[in-house]
Amino acid sequence: MRKLLAGLLLLGTLACRTAGHPDDAQAMESGLQVGALRGFAATEMMIKSRLTLPNIHVFNLAQFLNASSGDGITLLLGGYQGNAGSSTLRNATPNAVNMMLWRIALSGAAAKIANQACNQDAYGLKPHFVTAAAKLCTPPEDPAVRVAALKEIWLATMRYDAPKAEMDAWLASPTTASADLKGVLESIFLDPYFLIAH
Amino acid sequence: MRRYLMLGAALAALSCRTGSSGALKAESDDDWAKRAWIDKAARALLYGASAVDDEKIEALAALPREQVVDKLMEDPRFQQTALDFNLFFLGLKRNGLNNEGDAAFGPFESHAALASAVELAHGGDYFRLFDWRQKDFMLQQHGYSSPIPGTDSSTVSDAERRQYWLTETAKRLAAWEAAIPAFANNDELCAAYLNLTNDDNSFLRSASQAGFPEPFSQAIDTAVEYQISCGAVTGAVSQSPELRQQIAAEAKGLETILKQLPEIVNKAPKGVKRVDEIVRLPVAEVPWLSKNKSEAFDISMWLSIANSSTNYNRRRAAYVLRTYFCDDLTPLNIVAPSEHVGNKHASDAGCAACHYKLDPMAAFFRDRGIVGLDFSGKPQLIHDDLLVRSGDELKKYLDTWKAPAGSGRVWDAGYVRSPTDQSKNSYGESIDDLFKIVRGADEPKLCLARRLTEYMLGVGQVFDGRWVESLANDFIAAAKPDAPAGASSAAFKSVTKTLVLSKTFSTPDPVKGECYDFAPGVAPSKLPCAVAFIVEKNCGTTCHKGASAAADLNFNDPATLAVPDNLTRVAAVLTSNDPDIQMPLNRYMDPVERASLYKWVQTQISGGAP
Numbered sequence: 001m002r003k004l005l006a007g008l009l010l011l012g013t014l015a016c017r018t019a020g021h022p023d024d025a026q027a028m029e030s031g032l033q034v035g036a037l038r039g040f041a042a043t044e045m046m047i048k049s050r051l052t053l054p055n056i057h058v059f060n061l062a063q064f065l066n067a068s069s070g071d072g073i074t075l076l077l078g079g080y081q082g083n084a085g086s087s088t089l090r091n092a093t094p095n096a097v098n099m100m101l102w103r104i105a106l107s108g109a110a111a112k113i114a115n116q117a118c119n120q121d122a123y124g125l126k127p128h129f130v131t132a133a134a135k136l137c138t139p140p141e142d143p144a145v146r147v148a149a150l151k152e153i154w155l156a157t158m159r160y161d162a163p164k165a166e167m168d169a170w171l172a173s174p175t176t177a178s179a180d181l182k183g184v185l186e187s188i189f190l191d192p193y194f195l196i197a198h
Numbered sequence: 199m200r201r202y203l204m205l206g207a208a209l210a211a212l213s214c215r216t217g218s219s220g221a222l223k224a225e226s227d228d229d230w231a232k233r234a235w236i237d238k239a240a241r242a243l244l245y246g247a248s249a250v251d252d253e254k255i256e257a258l259a260a261l262p263r264e265q266v267v268d269k270l271m272e273d274p275r276f277q278q279t280a281l282d283f284n285l286f287f288l289g290l291k292r293n294g295l296n297n298e299g300d301a302a303f304g305p306f307e308s309h310a311a312l313a314s315a316v317e318l319a320h321g322g323d324y325f326r327l328f329d330w331r332q333k334d335f336m337l338q339q340h341g342y343s344s345p346i347p348g349t350d351s352s353t354v355s356d357a358e359r360r361q362y363w364l365t366e367t368a369k370r371l372a373a374w375e376a377a378i379p380a381f382a383n384n385d386e387l388c389a390a391y392l393n394l395t396n397d398d399n400s401f402l403r404s405a406s407q408a409g410f411p412e413p414f415s416q417a418i419d420t421a422v423e424y425q426i427s428c429g430a431v432t433g434a435v436s437q438s439p440e441l442r443q444q445i446a447a448e449a450k451g452l453e454t455i456l457k458q459l460p461e462i463v464n465k466a467p468k469g470v471k472r473v474d475e476i477v478r479l480p481v482a483e484v485p486w487l488s489k490n491k492s493e494a495f496d497i498s499m500w501l502s503i504a505n506s507s508t509n510y511n512r513r514r515a516a517y518v519l520r521t522y523f524c525d526d527l528t529p530l531n532i533v534a535p536s537e538h539v540g541n542k543h544a545s546d547a548g549c550a551a552c553h554y555k556l557d558p559m560a561a562f563f564r565d566r567g568i569v570g571l572d573f574s575g576k577p578q579l580i581h582d583d584l585l586v587r588s589g590d591e592l593k594k595y596l597d598t599w600k601a602p603a604g605s606g607r608v609w610d611a612g613y614v615r616s617p618t619d620q621s622k623n624s625y626g627e628s629i630d631d632l633f634k635i636v637r638g639a640d641e642p643k644l645c646l647a648r649r650l651t652e653y654m655l656g657v658g659q660v661f662d663g664r665w666v667e668s669l670a671n672d673f674i675a676a677a678k679p680d681a682p683a684g685a686s687s688a689a690f691k692s693v694t695k696t697l698v699l700s701k702t703f704s705t706p707d708p709v710k711g712e713c714y715d716f717a718p719g720v721a722p723s724k725l726p727c728a729v730a731f732i733v734e735k736n737c738g739t740t741c742h743k744g745a746s747a748a749a750d751l752n753f754n755d756p757a758t759l760a761v762p763d764n765l766t767r768v769a770a771v772l773t774s775n776d777p778d779i780q781m782p783l784n785r786y787m788d789p790v791e792r793a794s795l796y797k798w799v800q801t802q803i804s805g806g807a808p
Contacts, residue, residue: 087290
């Protein structure tokens, strides 16, 4: 399952398969589902708590979908409805629709954060992230400087949620080598270890 | 190519140590795993926030894991996790307690979830989660008070404005109450009632201008609209004087709330505008509105589990069974009792599979009508679908739940574990009795442990039943009458800590069908983990073990449950309604365990995941 999800996300393509985790009926009993999306609220909280300063509004993920946090569209990205039924995380199985929406939302967040870090005095962003991000605003000449900055950005964003091998593979990827700050953040956000509960 | 080689060389030249910022360090794979676990534990215990500061994670990484958990649980955000879990347990989990634009008052709608979380924060009675009688919470005035007509708002304080509108609300409410007898008929009364939300002279309009906390004004609003609808005021009811009395009684209740509000609203601590902040207040500052005069279900809950005139409270019963007993009512045939009540749907053997527990549970709600209003002793009952029952029809409706003659009770209301062995069942009469059963029975504690395990470790993950039962024992012990004060809070923290320290929690991407944790001192079973405990407890200790196992089904041998024919036989005897065939033979088996084993067997037969 993880390899399939990794393929969907890393390639950034829209899968043709429809929703249908075989264990949906049983899995939809409660809480977070191992192997499924963390959901809209949890993912937004991860990004904000890791990269932005507390009590300062930088963005809401929903704004990149032209919506508000409480809008129904965010439920498509994995959410709870709070009915007196069961506490079910709905739409937590990756499918063509929600992965497209995730890509739009996370791409928007990456662009916003990158723009903030590089062009707007980094207001609202955590200092250690800004220090690393700034090194990618203008591509450094020294590859070692770039790699060091990439690693700090990875550790600031992904922290230790992914194995070290995942970080090493990402650092060595040609895509990472040539990406700007927005592209770097986007690739981390769309990494399965970031989006998927495990 | 050259560029990539240079990058590769740069990468190889760097150790895991970061650059000059020195923010995060992981020297080895173990270091990395420890920090990954700390981040995951922080997310689990601090309500999802990856909010362990870079410097703090290094300090925590130096501590043993037990101490890391202790430190994290001292963080005030742990109380938010507790509140969120309570909502999860009650089937009310939302997308967030903190998100902007989210239903930040959502948890307010569950008095039980909030009261329990507050108790936990102060080392009190966490099992308030299981109580029917609850306290209301009132936040600081949420809205801005409208200007007093004819005054300069800059010279009038917020408190003065609020007091003006409170007084105005009380006056308008009194005026409306006084007008009730004067309406020519209930149609006019109904129309005027519904206008309370729109008319400038309505008391609800003035209530909103006083800036009453949103849940309160919404509660009034909904109560008014649903208390009576013009669709219900037809025919004979139109002239019913009882209906007017009922409305007048409801108005008195609103009056009482209005009188209490100023004290609470003025006393509420400043800055507390979100319900999740309540759990962090010192005990003396928690803004209680009433002393155990509310119920665990508020209006939105009653709306979610509405009772039409045809479902006989079964939806409400199903909610209680699923929520507090983890019983999802998997329909399995049962051995029917020898007595049948003729021509009743629920007495059919196939239907009885669910109804033998559903109907007695539903009986507790027999007097509750639209939005859960209590019609006990009233001449009529209005259902959520606005059907009105009165007279003989009402009597016939209530008689549905009359206990059989000679049973020793008036109502057939109870938590029924066995349709044939009455001694296994817990009976009562009122909803208060129901929640006393919930408080006292072991099944809700086991359900609580099961749900907490799912909440912390993930859905779809298989857990060893004996391990979960060992966790539940903490809750069961804490529920005993002689347990020390605060035992339930201590039990919640202890079980949570065990879960965060578990192998399942520490294992990245755990295999769903595999168990990683087992009860202390017990060797892992060789049987499939998902059902090992159930099989050993109900089948494999007496009859179905060893070379001479009954029916050649030796459940000590894991290969037995891998044979399709054996699985088919097991499914058949689990669900037989013949007392000479149903297994375990002449022994009680917990219905939830029976259902779990049956579902697992069916999954194996159909070739699904373990």
